[in-house]
Amino acid sequence: MLNFDHVSYAVNEKSIFTDISASLIDHEITCLIGPNGIGKSTLFKLIIESYQPQSGTITGIPDNIALLAQQNELFEPLTVRELLTIQRDTLDTEVLELLHLTDLLDTQIDYLSGGQRQLVWLGYVLHQEPDLLLLDEPTTYLDLRYQQTFLNALTVLQRKRQFTVLMILHDLTQAYNYSDNIWLINQQQLTIGKSHDMLDETLLSKTFQLPLKIITDDEHALIIPKN
Numbered sequence: 001m002l003n004f005d006h007v008s009y010a011v012n013e014k015s016i017f018t019d020i021s022a023s024l025i026d027h028e029i030t031c032l033i034g035p036n037g038i039g040k041s042t043l044f045k046l047i048i049e050s051y052q053p054q055s056g057t058i059t060g061i062p063d064n065i066a067l068l069a070q071q072n073e074l075f076e077p078l079t080v081r082e083l084l085t086i087q088r089d090t091l092d093t094e095v096l097e098l099l100h101l102t103d104l105l106d107t108q109i110d111y112l113s114g115g116q117r118q119l120v121w122l123g124y125v126l127h128q129e130p131d132l133l134l135l136d137e138p139t140t141y142l143d144l145r146y147q148q149t150f151l152n153a154l155t156v157l158q159r160k161r162q163f164t165v166l167m168i169l170h171d172l173t174q175a176y177n178y179s180d181n182i183w184l185i186n187q188q189q190l191t192i193g194k195s196h197d198m199l200d201e202t203l204l205s206k207t208f209q210l211p212l213k214i215i216t217d218d219e220h221a222l223i224i225p226k227n
């Protein structure tokens, strides 16, 4: 299990995290939320060991981590099939079907729409069969239909295959509805809990410095500005 033990990290003498301790629950989806510039991507860089904490330790980092960003770059023209088979020989038909990629296999990725390209990149990281999948605002540039396809495919496959997910999302409604756990960063600290226990108007309004309203039914939560 990925474990942060009293981790502190500062950049240019600006403190980003002060003495945070947390354990990421294996085989579940955790969403990392918090205001712009608060340290979400920095936390990912600590996990992938691009940054080293000034104090404290991070242990239990799995060998097989995949990272998906908001936008991903190709360094040479490739078809969907060529990208997906870079790291393994066989195509995963379940992934292809869930992401609607089956008919696009021989298409150049450059010719696809932005939404289709992001589904291809999700396919690419899933073909790596990661133990831990980190996603940094993966739905930012997607329209509603693609957001739905992306997040549904991710959750269906996570439930079946039981890899661990840590995903940064700015859309709080999506973050709560597609996660088991929430990690909320604010003021150099992490607040952690089961997603349904973290549905707290006061906490969220204070964190995002905006009065927020939470509307819930049995299954879903909608988080919107109060005014």
Ligand SMILES: Nc1ncnc2c1ncn2[C@@H]1O[C@H](COP(=O)(O)OP(=O)(O)OP(=O)(O)O)[C@@H](O)[C@H]1O
Pocket (backbone or CB within 6 Å): 011, 012, 016, 034, 035, 036, 037, 038, 039, 040, 041, 042, 043
């Ligand atoms: N290499 C760096 N050099 C200087 N400052 C940095 C560096 N990396 C991050 N920072 C600063 O650290 C803080 C946290 O940045 P980070 O990108 O982790 O925030 P974030 O929560 O992911 O933001 P956003 O939601 O806007 O993407 C910011 O103030 C940023 O300017």
